[in-house]
Amino acid sequence: MKKNTQQCNQIVENEKHYYSQAGKLPYFPLAIKSGQGAIIKDQDDNSYIDFLSSAAMLNTGISHPKIVEVITEQAKDFVHYIFPYIYHEPSVQLAKKLTEITPGNFDKKVIFGLSGSDANDGMIKFARAYTGKSKIISYIGSYHGSTFGAISLSAISLNMKRKIGPLLPDIHHINYPNCYRCRFNNTCDTCSLECLNELEDAFKYYLPTDEVAAIVIEPIAGDVGMVVPPKKYMEKLYSLCKENNILFVVDEIQQGFGRTGKWFGIDHFDIEPDIMVLGKSIASGLPMSALVGRKEIMESLGAPAHTFTGAGNPMACKASLATIEIIKDEDLISKANTHGDYIREEFKKMQEKYNIIGDVRGLGLSIGVELITDTKEKNSVAASKICYRAWEKGVLLTFISQNVLRIQPPLIISKEEIDSALEMIEESIVEFLNGEIPDEVLETSKGW
Ligand SMILES: Cc1ncc(COP(=O)(O)O)c(C=O)c1O
Structure with a gap:
């Protein structure tokens, strides 16, 4: 999975030099250049569908006109x-x-x-x-x-x-x-x-x-x-x-x-x-x-x-x-409901296919997808690797509580954007289960 992240990596390295890391919770080296609605562009011109909304700070999307x-x-x-x-x-x-x-x-x-x-x-x-x-x-x-x-x-x-x-x-x-x-x-x-x-x-x-x-x-x-x-x-x-x-x-x-x-x-x-x-x-x-x-x-x-x-x-x-x-x-409260129901349904379909998904929960567009081991322990390795792979593919996805995928897209997100993001997340889950995501990503994708 090769993508150009040269400029992003440089910014991350420079930041480590000048900025106290007491204020950072890294998941992946994404240095944002611009954004609109539910789409983020990084410094290397890669695009991402936003499933985080700046940690629920941008319910109306990035830079709403x-x-x-x-x-x-x-x-x-x-x-x-x-x-x-x-x-x-x-x-x-x-x-x-x-x-x-x-x-x-x-x-x-x-x-x-x-x-x-x-x-x-x-x-x-x-x-x-x-x-x-x-x-x-x-x-x-x-x-x-x-x-x-x-x-x-x-x-x-x-x-x-x-x-x-x-x-x-x-x-x-x-x-x-x-x-x-x-x-x-x-x-x-x-x-x-x-x-x-x-x-x-x-x-x-x-x-x-x-x-x-x-x-x-x-x-x-x-x-x-x-x-x-x-x-x-x-x-x-x-x-x-x-x-x-x-x-x-x-x-x-x-x-x-x-x-x-x-x-x-x-x-x-x-x-x-x-x-x-x-x-x-x-x-x-x-x-x-x-x-x-x-x-x-x-x-x-x-x-x-x-x-x-x-x-x-x-x-x-x-x-x-x-x-x-x-x-x-823009009727965003109803959109939170319809989009939220749809996303939960889609994750529930994935849950039937992949034992790694223990629980799908939430209200509106605050959704948690809990990843577990065979013995229902928190599967933090899966969460780190899946979020990292999703980022490589083009979704900004993070996890909380060590093993819960945090699904909080902006309320203005479109159905098409949701579908693309879900497809990339499902591919990431499959690639994790196939052992295709290397351990070295755990060095970067730490989260909380
Ligand atoms: C529930 C809750 N309360 C308080 C805060 C702190 O807000 P801030 O980061 O704006 O200080 C957060 C931030 O993540 C939060 O999620």
Whole structure:
């Protein structure tokens, strides 16, 4: 499988020289030159179908013309001016719009940031300030970002915790409900939500609920492996929160803005969260995050408790307003559903042919394809090799949780592009099974 990657390789080598690798999770040497919609071009003019959407940051695709237009127009007026000191209209329009499209039939307020990570830090501040309690519950395997609060919430890699402590105190982690790997060997029929016993026991024996400010959950656990929790789990978790005056917080950074086939992942569970943490696709690629919370929670802190010079950037606000319009005008929520159903069906057909596919799951265009060994162990070698081979063929495909293919194409992707990508992925699976992908690719394709 020979392709010209000379310039890309050079850029990778140069980067290793100048850039700290603490910020890199390499899969393959792809140095992007340009992109449009669901197609990426690299520096050597190879093309790829995008099955990643910049880690769910580009639900509207790469450089959507409307996004380019509003950013360009705004830049002509002013690129930025310190938002904590002055006012501008796009930010007010966006704050209003976010309170309208998020679930919750109550008064809400919004605050902006620059990354999902800082939004999670802000969420911890508001949750603690409002409740007067300090403990926060999060999930094992989760990724919530790289600032100190977000790292403390995360539990995905020891590399995030080593050498930098002490981290934030009073953050507790429990297991995410994972029906494919049920720790109680239940099926849907026999399940009595034994997975919640862990939390209930914690509340009974060592985690006083009057000290717990919030539970933070992803409505689909992205980095846990695109795991969809049972609806009854979410309902019971929500009830436990309400019974104990604990805030129910959702991190929608990865699953929000139409990706799951509803505006937000939590909409699948008919739950109105107290705080929503938004980021990634909120501004179609511009750095922006937001917290949307009950008004009284968002009024529990005084300035400058959560203030950033670059927050509320008008280009990002305009891009976010345009993102919301694009999702509506181009019917992207229905597309996420139809495309998502189709992709899941196609992977299920492959599952019948290849034992290596243990599970196909997800909602809308957040899909996980779990690769396993004969004994249902995580098949991380298969995931690395298949993603690498798919890249060689022309699909940008990655894996999470060591062995789960991450299928998150932009919502604007066409059926033809999906079909080509699926064909290349299936060929890669077959070539893996035939032993045609060399071990040396494991040196490069490391991922998380
Ligand atoms: C669920 C979730 N929360 C938070 C973050 C952190 O967002 P950012 O990288 O914008 O700081 C991510 C990023 O991958 C994420 O997937």
